[in-house]
Amino acid sequence: MPSFNLADLFEIVADAVPDNLALVAGDARLTYAELDARANKAAAALAAGGVGPGDRVAILSYNRAEWLEAQIAAFKLRAGTVNVNYRYTAGELAHVIADSGAKALVGERSLVARLNGVRGTLPDLTHVLLLEDGSDTEVPDARSYEEDVAAASPDRVAIERSGDDLFMLYTGGTTGLPKGVVWRAEDMFFTAMGGGRMIGDPITRPEEAAEVAAAGGLTIMVNAPLMHAAGVWICWAALTGGSKLVIWSGRSFDTAAVLGVAQAEGAQVMSLVGDAMARPVADLLTADPKAFDLSSLLVLACGGSATSPDVKARLNAALPNLMTILDAMGGSETGVAAAGIEPDEFGNARFAPREGMAVLDENLKPITPGSDDIGVFARKGRIPIGYWNDPVKTAATFVTDADGVRWSLQGDMARVDAEGNMVLLGRGSTVVNTGGEKVYAEEVETAVKAHPAVYDALVVGVPDERFGQRVAVVVSTSGEVTAEELRDHCRTTLAGYKVPRDVHFVPEVQRTPTGKADYKWAKATALEAG
Structure with a gap:
């Protein structure tokens, strides 16, 4: 019997609309039948290397068709996948692969070559399949993905799967080494992938995915890297709904x-x-x-x-x-958790929470709507099992309240307005403590970026002899503005202690390739500027 397992759902859709275009990535154009056959071949190639139920397959690649082929293949075998950031150094790559216990690695030659000097520290990694990317760097003890796929059988894996099969997401967060968030596949499908419908209520039976696909999907273009949740979630929403998925495959x-x-x-x-x-x-x-x-x-x-x-x-x-x-x-620990609505009167982002979402105080009680209380953004119900191989962080993030309800704490801080909507303030890890007052970076960034001459901005705390920390902002502009003009602008919406005392202008505010704030760079820039 099919389940709310991603491989089962994909096969249901592939059988329903085999000739529909499923995936466009650069020069690759695959129908659902062709993508299914390629994934079956990739599954056979992984199985030949000993991959089976419960194992992990690491994927180290830029966006390309083979990224999704390899993930579908692993899920067909009831194996989990490990999304590896292609910008990691050799040491970071080795940490993720070792921590996850990955048995197999599918990756681009030039990226996998970074591991050449540390392969001896990865005893669990026994099967490496290379994707060619124009590099001629030698990678020992590796096989050609394309050659093994070409030689493999296109027949489906005969195996009964489960919605309990694991979906892993490695996330770097804002501090510390990357950690793996472990979900049940079924929970991931319903919390982050649309539950079988991009618009409307989620499906209630796995077989219903065929009906949705037959009714006609959309053309969905994904630009985020598939190594991040924001990218891969939308891909699966498309593939389990019978849509045409277009992924940006540029570097x-x-x-x-x-x-x-x-x-x-x-x-x-x-x-x-x-x-x-x-x-x-x-x-x-x-x-x-x-x-x-x-x-x-x-x-x-x-x-x-x-x-x-x-x-x-x-x-x-x-x-x-x-x-x-x-x-x-949302986030790796909560899935897609709330939908944006109009900002509040000060320009702060507001979100309408989905079912199971709340803002909790330090006693894990929902804070009162319309109060000035600040709490942590949290989700109950379909939430992760925990962090892979890390019981300490699991206990800190996935908590149980006095009534026995289990919550996932995402780390974002928020207030709740009188209508019950969440007003986002920022990550607790980026809070600036200035003279005992807490200042949330994103709240100040919102105020700064509301100035018409500001292009981008990041807010950090820097050491202050009197107050412990003071608020600093690193700004790029698209017009003329002085530091004092920015401060005056901020004073119209922010309390005085939140207004940046230090304003540092830069040609460009550095962000990660996926658009996330690079607070480490911002702090170093602010400290260097003095």
């Missing part, structure tokens, strides 16, 4: 090239990662509204990082057929 976000692909493929839904992707799109379309025919585009799905109100306004103006910009809030 970096090239705005014009991305919009060219969206135009050529007739993208109806496009994912962007906060201002890092949305702002350059808005800039290009504002400068040249007729550069691309994006009349097919109906929905922009933004997540992974904040999207500023001014950017949303410009996107809405530039895309006349756009129905909505969906802002999602």
Whole structure:
């Protein structure tokens, strides 16, 4: 019997719409039948290397069709996958692979070569399949992915799967070494992948996925790296709903090239990662509204990082057929947990919580709506099992309240307005404690970025002899503005102690490739500037 297992659901959809285009990635164009056959072959190639139920398969690659082939293949074998950040150093790569106990690695030659000097420290890793990427670097004890796939059988794996099979997400967080968040596949499907429907209520039977697919899917373009949750979640929402999935396979976000692909493929839904992707799109379309025919585009799905109100306004103006910009809030520990709504009167991001979401005080009690209390963003119900191989962090993040209800604490701090919506303040790990007052970085960043001359900004705390810490902001601009003008602007919406005392102008605010705030860089920049 099929289950809410991702491999089962994919096969149901592939059988329902075998000739529909499933995946476009660069030059690769695969129907559902072709993608299923390729994944079956990849599963056979992994099984030949000893991969079976409960094992882990690490994937180390930029966006490409084989990334998803390998993941589907692992799920067909009831193995889990380990998403590995391709920007990691050899030591970081070795940590993730060793910590996860990965038995197999599918990766691009130039990336896997980083492990050449540390392979001896990875006794569990016994099977390596290389994806060619133009590099000629020698990688010992490795096989060709394409050759093994070409020689393998296209027949499906005869195995009974379960919704209890594991889905792992390695996340770096803001501090410390990467850690693996472990979910049941079924819970991941319903909390982060749409539950079988991009729009409407989730499916109630696995077989219902065939009906949804037969009714016709959408054309969905994913620009985030698949190594991150924001990218892979939308991919699975597309593949379990019978949609045409287009993934950006460039090595970096090239705005014009991305919009060219969206135009050529007739993208109806496009994912962007906060201002890092949305702002350059808005800039290009504002400068040249007729550069691309994006009349097919109906929905922009933004997540992974904040999207500023001014950017949303410009996107809405530039895309006349756009129905909505969906802002999602969530994380590896909570899934997609809340939907963005209009900001509050001060410009702070607000989110309408999904079922099971709450803002909890230090006693794990929901805080009172309309109060000034600040709590931590949390989810109950379908939440992760815990962190892989880390009982201490599991106990700290996945907690049980006095009534026996288990919660996942994401780490974002928020208030709850009188209507029950969450007003996001920022991560607890980025709070600035100045003279005993707590200042949340994202609240100040929102105020700073509301100035029309500010392009981007990050807020950090720096040492202060009198107050312990003081608020500093690193700013890039698109117009003329002085530090004092920025402070005056912030005073209109922020209490005095929250207004940045230090303002450091830089040509460009550095963010991670997925648009997330690089607070380590921002703090180093602020400290160096003095």
